[in-house]
Amino acid sequence: MDTLPEAEHVPMQDTRGRFGPYGGRYVPEALIAALDELDREYQAARADDSFGAELDHLLTTYVGRPTPLTEAKRFGAEAASGARVFLKREDLTHTGAHKINAVLGQALLTRRIGKQRVIAETGAGQHGVATATAAALMGLECVIYMGEEDTRRQALNVARMRLLGATVVPVSTGSRTLKDAINEALRDWVTNVDTTNYIFGTVAGPHPFPTMVRDLQRVIGVEARQQILDTVGRLPDAVAACVGGGSNAMGIFSAFVDDADVALHGYEAGGDGVATGRHAATITAGAPGVLHGARSYLLQDDMGQTVESHSISAGLDYPGVGPEHAWLKDSGRATYEPVDDSAAMEAFQLLCRTEGIIPAIESAHALAGARRLGEALGPDAVIVVNLSGRGDKDLDTAARWFDLLDENGDQQ
Amino acid sequence: MTTAVVFEKARAEGRSALVGYLPAGFPSVEGSITAMRALVDSGVDIIEVGLPYSDPLIDGPVIQAAADAALRAGTTTPDVLRVVEAVAATGAQAVVMSYWNPLARYGPERFARDLAAAGGAGVITPDLTPDATDDWIPPARAHDLDTVFLVAPSSTDERIAMTTAQCRGFVYATSVMGVTGTREQVGDAAAVLVERTRKTTDLPISVGLGVSNADQAAEIAGFADGVVVGSAFVRRMLEADDDAAGVAEVAELAGSLAEGVRRR
Numbered sequence: 079m080d081t082l083p084e085a086e087h088v089p090m091q092d093t094r095g096r097f098g099p100y101g102g103r104y105v106p107e108a109l110i111a112a113l114d115e116l117d118r119e120y121q122a123a124r125a126d127d128s129f130g131a132e133l134d135h136l137l138t139t140y141v142g143r144p145t146p147l148t149e150a151k152r153f154g155a156e157a158a159s160g161a162r163v164f165l166k167r168e169d170l171t172h173t174g175a176h177k178i179n180a181v182l183g184q185a186l187l188t189r190r191i192g193k194q195r196v197i198a199e200t201g202a203g204q205h206g207v208a209t210a211t212a213a214a215l216m217g218l219e220c221v222i223y224m225g226e227e228d229t230r231r232q233a234l235n236v237a238r239m240r241l242l243g244a245t246v247v248p249v250s251t252g253s254r255t256l257k258d259a260i261n262e263a264l265r266d267w268v269t270n271v272d273t274t275n276y277i278f279g280t281v282a283g284p285h286p287f288p289t290m291v292r293d294l295q296r297v298i299g300v301e302a303r304q305q306i307l308d309t310v311g312r313l314p315d316a317v318a319a320c321v322g323g324g325s326n327a328m329g330i331f332s333a334f335v336d337d338a339d340v341a342l343h344g345y346e347a348g349g350d351g352v353a354t355g356r357h358a359a360t361i362t363a364g365a366p367g368v369l370h371g372a373r374s375y376l377l378q379d380d381m382g383q384t385v386e387s388h389s390i391s392a393g394l395d396y397p398g399v400g401p402e403h404a405w406l407k408d409s410g411r412a413t414y415e416p417v418d419d420s421a422a423m424e425a426f427q428l429l430c431r432t433e434g435i436i437p438a439i440e441s442a443h444a445l446a447g448a449r450r451l452g453e454a455l456g457p458d459a460v461i462v463v464n465l466s467g468r469g470d471k472d473l474d475t476a477a478r479w480f481d482l483l484d485e486n487g488d489q490q
Numbered sequence: 491m492t493t494a495v496v497f498e499k500a501r502a503e504g505r506s507a508l509v510g511y512l513p514a515g516f517p518s519v520e521g522s523i524t525a526m527r528a529l530v531d532s533g534v535d536i537i538e539v540g541l542p543y544s545d546p547l548i549d550g551p552v553i554q555a556a557a558d559a560a561l562r563a564g565t566t567t568p569d570v571l572r573v574v575e576a577v578a579a580t581g582a583q584a585v586v587m588s589y590w591n592p593l594a595r596y597g598p599e600r601f602a603r604d605l606a607a608a609g610g611a612g613v614i615t616p617d618l619t620p621d622a623t624d625d626w627i628p629p630a631r632a633h634d635l636d637t638v639f640l641v642a643p644s645s646t647d648e649r650i651a652m653t654t655a656q657c658r659g660f661v662y663a664t665s666v667m668g669v670t671g672t673r674e675q676v677g678d679a680a681a682v683l684v685e686r687t688r689k690t691t692d693l694p695i696s697v698g699l700g701v702s703n704a705d706q707a708a709e710i711a712g713f714a715d716g717v718v719v720g721s722a723f724v725r726r727m728l729e730a731d732d733d734a735a736g737v738a739e740v741a742e743l744a745g746s747l748a749e750g751v752r753r754r
Contacts, residue, residue: 107642107653108548
């Protein structure tokens with residue numbers, strides 16, 4: 079596997095980790111030393127064959143990579159206007175989502191740096207579960223920050239993390255979701271930076287996180303690109319992925335970004351509809367600003383205060399987005415559109431019924447996008463969808479949405 | 491304007507300057523002005539006017555609670571400037587403490603202009619290091635404002651030198667690794683950091699994070715030019731029975747701290 083090589087297009091203007099006018103480091107001085115250390119160690123690890131070999135070994139024997147590329151024939155025929163839709167099956171990884179790819183790399187780095195404690199934020203809980211998993215595997219102390227609201231929405235994942243030995247800290251400040259979990263994790267880091275590494279879940283945050291997490295997720299796109307060539311004999315017309323912070327999307331996009339004929343489509347959480355103001359469509363409806371240490375698009379008011387996001391999907395419920403997505407948007411290389419809760423849930427159900435695959439609600443946003451692409455591109459089109467996670471964690475939400483609980487059951 | 495004159499005066503008096511933080515708009519815009527005036531009357535030399543922000547990642551729960559309350563009450567950036575104007579009218583120096591995004595959104599040039607017009611002396615930027623952007627220092631210089639950046643125990647000597655070279659007015663040394671909040675001990679790390687910082691600059695150095703009582707203020711005053719107190723004031727206002735009681739509480743604490751920075 080070719081896990082670590084960097085995509086060549088990346089417009090790194092300087093050592094501050096910028097993508098055009100986005101990215102950078104807007105953090106308290108107290109964190110700079112740790113970010114520099116992380117960047118230095120990551121660069122050294124990239125150049126160290128034994129690090130890459132150890133990571134590849136884990137990805138193969140522990141995560142289950144390469145993940146398959148599955149053609150969703152019935153979904154394509156019945157739900158995507160006859161287009162050929164291929165699913166990159168990150169839902170089949172150990173822990174059930176793409177998050178594990180970047181976590182293992184960062185956990186190995188933690189060990190390399192010599193720290194014994196890791197912290198992480200989590201929204202849907204998938205990144206927290208992946209971090210708790212890696213911590214258990216490597217014998218690291220693990221603390222996960224999770225918005226109080228999300229601990230309710232994703233109660234099963236809280237239990238999973240605790241089973242794996244992690245401490246889960248519910249965050250009751252601000253909007254009590256992912257945004258506030260990141261604030262709290264950063265506060266922990268600034269206090270305990272001597273002993274602690276922050277395993278970040280997405281391609282946002284201060285440099286080097288956007289670059290490092292993208293590189294560690296790039297394995298998704300590298301595999302998918304080869305698999306589609308092997309299966310169809312040509313590159314796809316379009317690649318679709320959901321975008322919250324944007325790590326699964328950057329992971330798959332980065333391997334196709336130099337293929338000019340492959341359209342890259344990111345689907346943001348439209349919530350109740352962008353017009354209602356209750357959404358998480360950061361690129362569609364936000365404006366450039368700084369949140370969590372990087373400059374990117376951001377949902378904010380006239381005073382620069384962060385506006386709360388809304389989505390049925392906890393993993394996309396974030397008012398920021400990774401800076402490289404902002405750059406891909408401005409440069410026109412990728413396009414971003416919102417998918418409302420209802421469209422995502424319709425696609426969710428369609429995949430269940432046509433393919434026997436229950437996707438994460440996050441990934442269902444990309445499936446809804448694939449339906450639009452199928453309609454626009456027609457039956458000759460080849461579309462690769464990053465199925466970033468599985469839907470086990472979302473069964474409660476889905477059961478309520480579709481009213482699937484027995485009349486006599488606990489429908490409270 | 492510049493805070494440098496305050497430090498010169500304090501030095502001439504053989505003491506450290508006392509810097510007091512309160513968030514603008516808490517408990518209300520008028521209430522915050524009343525509380526800040528009380529700090530000035532009780533011996534605080536420089537008022538740090540906090541611009542409430544939704545994601546204050548270097549602040550502990552006390553200041554975040556007050557900032558959240560100020561935002562819920564609808565406090566805006568123009569309100570903050572109005573508070574600065576009221577503090578400056580007392581003759582005390584006012585500096586704004588703000589995270590970067592609200593300033594970026596308002597427009598750095600516009601903010602510098604309006605702050606100078608309000609009589610403000612400068613801005614402390616807790617999440618902006620001098621090398622993070624080129625957008626702040628030029629307008630601040632153009633409008634004769636202090637640019638106060640932070641140094642931390644984890645800063646390398648190179649970064650301390652880079653930072654102090656871009657500071658104007660004073661340097662803000664964070665006493666411990668962590669967020670704002672009162673602490674039992676502020677300890678040796680602060681003294682070491684001040685000593686390292688002195689090697690790079692002649693600017694006054696103020697120490698903040700964790701200072702809550704006169705004894706701590708006196709200890710810090712033994713090696714620093716300024717002592718910053720924030721959470722201890724905010725906590726008294728949060729816990730007071732009513733606004734008037736809160737003002738009386740912060741005035742009493744300010745008086746005690748003012749005595750502390752004069753102990754030698």
